[in-house]
Structure formats: C-alpha cells, structure tokens
Amino acid sequence: MLWRAVVLLATTVVVISSEKVRYDKYRVYRVHPAGDEQLRFLASFAKYHNDIQFWKEPRVVNKPADVMVSPEMQTSFLEGLEANGIQATVYVDNVQTLIDNERGVRRQGESFGWEDYYTLEEIHGWLNSLSETYPDVVTPIVGGSSYEGREILGVNITFAPGNPVVVVEGGIHAGEWIGPATATWIINQILTTNDSAVRDTVRQFNFYVFPNLNPDGYVYTWTTDRNWRGTRTPYTPCYGADPNRNWDFHWGEEGASSTVCSSDFAGPEPFSEVETRTFSEFLASLGDDFQVYLDFHSYGQMLMFPYGLYSVTAPNYDDLLVITTKAVEALTARYGTQYTFGSIVDTIYAAAGSSLDWVMGVLGKRFVFVWELRDKGQYGQLLPADQIIPNSEETFDSILSILRDVLAQIESSHS
Numbered sequence: 001m002l003w004r005a006v007v008l009l010a011t012t013v014v015v016i017s018s019e020k021v022r023y024d025k026y027r028v029y030r031v032h033p034a035g036d037e038q039l040r041f042l043a044s045f046a047k048y049h050n051d052i053q054f055w056k057e058p059r060v061v062n063k064p065a066d067v068m069v070s071p072e073m074q075t076s077f078l079e080g081l082e083a084n085g086i087q088a089t090v091y092v093d094n095v096q097t098l099i100d101n102e103r104g105v106r107r108q109g110e111s112f113g114w115e116d117y118y119t120l121e122e123i124h125g126w127l128n129s130l131s132e133t134y135p136d137v138v139t140p141i142v143g144g145s146s147y148e149g150r151e152i153l154g155v156n157i158t159f160a161p162g163n164p165v166v167v168v169e170g171g172i173h174a175g176e177w178i179g180p181a182t183a184t185w186i187i188n189q190i191l192t193t194n195d196s197a198v199r200d201t202v203r204q205f206n207f208y209v210f211p212n213l214n215p216d217g218y219v220y221t222w223t224t225d226r227n228w229r230g231t232r233t234p235y236t237p238c239y240g241a242d243p244n245r246n247w248d249f250h251w252g253e254e255g256a257s258s259t260v261c262s263s264d265f266a267g268p269e270p271f272s273e274v275e276t277r278t279f280s281e282f283l284a285s286l287g288d289d290f291q292v293y294l295d296f297h298s299y300g301q302m303l304m305f306p307y308g309l310y311s312v313t314a315p316n317y318d319d320l321l322v323i324t325t326k327a328v329e330a331l332t333a334r335y336g337t338q339y340t341f342g343s344i345v346d347t348i349y350a351a352a353g354s355s356l357d358w359v360m361g362v363l364g365k366r367f368v369f370v371w372e373l374r375d376k377g378q379y380g381q382l383l384p385a386d387q388i389i390p391n392s393e394e395t396f397d398s399i400l401s402i403l404r405d406v407l408a409q410i411e412s413s414h415s
C-alpha cells in the first residue's frame with residue numbers, strides 16, 4: 001500500500017507539470033493463459049505494478065490477452081511468465097513509436113477530415129458547423145455532461161418526424177480514438193452520400209450521433225496520457241472509473257473490478273459517473289421512437305450484441321445472431337477484414353455494467369450492437385490514421401446491413 005502511494009505521488013507530479021506520459025520501450029506481450037491459476041497470476045501481477053497495463057484483459061482460459069509492460073518490469077514479468085508456464089510473444093516492441101506514428105495528414109484549408117485524428121474542440125466545432133450547412137436536417141444536441149463540466153455533444157439528424165431513431169455512441173473509452181473518428185465519418189456519409197440505395201436506407205431513420213461520450217478522458221489522452229481509458233473523476237488514490245462498467249444493470253457482477261486504480265473499476269456505485277448518469281437519463285427520455293443503439297470501441301475486430309453476462313441471454317438472441325452474421329459478411333466483402341461476432345460474453349468476455357446491456361436490459365431496446373473496430377492488436381488503439389477511412393467504410397457497410405434487417409423486422413411486426 002505504501003509502495004503504491006509513492007508511485008501515485010510520482011504520477012501526480014507528472015500531471016501537475018502537465019508533461020506528456022511517454023511509453024519509450026514499453027512492450028506489449030500477447031500471453032496465452034492456459035488455466036485458472038495462470039489467469040490469477042496475470043491479474044495479481046498487474047494489480048501490484050502500475051507499470052503493467054492490460055490492453056486486453058486476461059479473463060478467459062485459452063483466450064489470448066495483451067499486456068503492456070514498462071522497460072523496468074520486463075525482467076520480472078518474463079520471470080513470472082516462465083515460473084507460471086505462460087506462453088508469450090512480443091506483439092509491440094515500442095509503444096512510443098506507435099504513438100509517434102499514428103497521426104496522419106491534414107490538407108491545407110481543411111478544418112476537418114478523416115486522414116488524421118482531431119481534438120475534442122475540433123470535433124465539437126465541426127458538429128456545430130453541420131447545423132449551418134444542413135439547417136433543415138441537423139440540429140446540435142447535448143446528451144449529457146462530464147465531471148469536468150464538458151458537454152456530451154452530438155448531432156440530431158432528423159429526416160422525418162416519427163422515423164425510428166438510431167443512437168450512435170463513440171469514445172466511451174477515452175483512448176480508443178478510432179471510435180469518434182468512425183462516428184464522425186458516418187455522420188458525413190449519412191448527410192452527403194450520392195449512392196441512392198444508401199440514401200433510401202438512411203432516410204428511413206433519424207440519427208442521434210455522439211462521437212465522444214467521455215469528453216474529459218478524450219481531452220486527457222491528447223494533453224497528458226495517450227493510453228488513458230476511464231473518466232477523470234477523482235477517487236482515492238487514483239482518478240477515474242470505467243464508464244462502460246458503470247451502468248445500472250447487473251452492475252459489478254461479472255467482469256468488472258471493485259478496485260480503484262484498476263482499468264475496469266466499475267465505480268463506487270452504479271451511475272457514480274456524471275457521464276453515464278446524464279447520458280442514461282437522456283436515453284431514457286427518448287421513448288419508443290428510439291429503436292437502434294450502435295456503440296464503437298476498439299480493438300479486436302468483433303461485432304457483438306448483449307449480454308456481457310453469463311446469467312442473462314437476449315430474448316431475441318437468434319435474430320441478433322442472424323443479423324450480425326449478415327452484417328459481418330457485408331463488412332468483410334469490402335476489404336476482406338475478418339471479424340468475429342456473437343453475444344459479448346460468447347465473443348470476448350463477461351463485462352457487467354456496459355451501456356449496451358443497460359439499453360437492452362432496462363430500456364428494452366432490441367437492436368443493440370457494439371463494434372470492436374480495427375485492428376487485432378498490431379497497433380491496438382494506436383491505429384494509424386490512414387486506416388480511419390477504410391475502417392469506416394467497411395463499418396458503414398455492416399451498419400447498412402443491420403439497418404435494412406431492422407426495417408424488415410419493423411415492417412413485418414406492423415403487418
């Protein structure tokens with residue numbers, strides 16, 4: 001405990017001097033836990049060492065996990081793996097190199113685009129500009145607020161009153177920059193597509209799109225620590241909770257941590273975070289027009305639906321499996337990108353307290369999907385900006401497939 005306190009003091013100094021956290025020679029290992037004891041070893045090792053962070057949590061026997069290890073910890077980490085008989089390969093040799101290379105290009109005179117990543121301020125500026133460009137269709141919409149007082153800003157794209165509403169969410173995990181980038185690309189596509197079949201589909205819906213559900217965390221990933229994940233609520237002795245383990249449905253039951261400082265800390269109580277509390281109130285206020293929920297995370301190339309729980313199964317599980325099967329076929333058709341799919345718990349692991357589970361379990365919405373976007377771990381959440389457009393294109397293909405299936409189901413339930 002004392003040892004941790006010393007480490008945290010050091011972290012605080014970094015924040016006060018507002019230097020950027022560097023990841024020189026941090027490596028990411030892909031490890032293969034082959035039994036419960038090996039899972040326990042990995043979890044406890046990370047718990048007692050701040051300079052070991054999971055990129056992908058070791059939760060399930062025989063499913064690989066990705067572990068980022070500081071240069072100082074390499075030797076004892078490798079000794080620990082050997083002592084416990086855990087297979088590992090180096091997946092990323094130097095995390096700082098990926099951070100240095102992820103940014104793309106910006107064309108002169110262009111204030112926004114999809115060949116680079118953009119700051120929260122730039123994204124909000126672009127969202128607000130859309131209501132001037134498309135005054136008949138787009139209005140800004142505030143879905144909630146953050147601990148530090150920022151808005152959860154989105155756009156309300158209404159083609160016709162009474163259309164089914166699709167809510168799109170990105171960036172609930174701060175460091176997963178491809179989520180907000182994909183969300184803004186999709187807004188642009190909905191508004192500007194020249195493909196008449198695409199236009200016919202999207203205009204039968206209304207869209208409320210929120211690229212950055214965790215604005216404080218996103219700002220922090222730009223100013224201070226690229227690998228930040230959670231909110232910026234001050235807890236003792238660490239900042240932040242995981243806003244995608246904080247929703248009030250089977251909260252804290254499986255696949256979430258009650259330990260402050262852990263990357264998937266569920267918070268001290270359900271909806272302890274301003275972001276999840278305010279955004280859930282917004283979602284609850286939408287009523288029956290709200291029918292579809294789409295959520296973007298990275299990484300892993302997975303398309304999933306509720307639940308992230310062993311104890312509950314979606315009432316329309318069979319339907320959702322068919323819909324995701326077709327959506328992944330549509331996605332793969334464009335560039336051959338391979339996705340796995342299914343319920344969250346079958347595809348990745350248990351993760352109680354996610355927004356997705358709450359939208360289905362409490363609000364009773366039936367068409368609820370989450371993407372773990374590109375890639376499969378070569379870059380992780382540090383995906384180079386030249387992949388934003390191809391990633392967004394293939395993702396949009398899968399969304400269109402889902403929306404067409406939803407329309408067919410809505411029509412058949414009315415006939």
Ligand SMILES: *[C@@H]1O[C@H](CO)[C@@H](O)[C@H](O)[C@H]1NC(C)=O
Nearest residue numbers: 139141156157158161208286
């Ligand atoms: C979205 O915009 C439409 C059209 O202006 C409006 O009727 C609707 O109430 C708006 N939705 C929300 C949640 O504000």
Ligand SMILES: *[C@@H]1O[C@H](CO)[C@@H](O)[C@H](O)[C@H]1NC(C)=O
Nearest residue numbers: 188189190191192193194195
């Ligand atoms: C649709 O066509 C217009 C006019 O040619 C063009 O400016 C716009 O970029 C096109 N939209 C897309 C999404 O390609």
Ligand SMILES: [Zn+2]
Nearest residue numbers: 173176297298
């Ligand atoms: Zn995530």
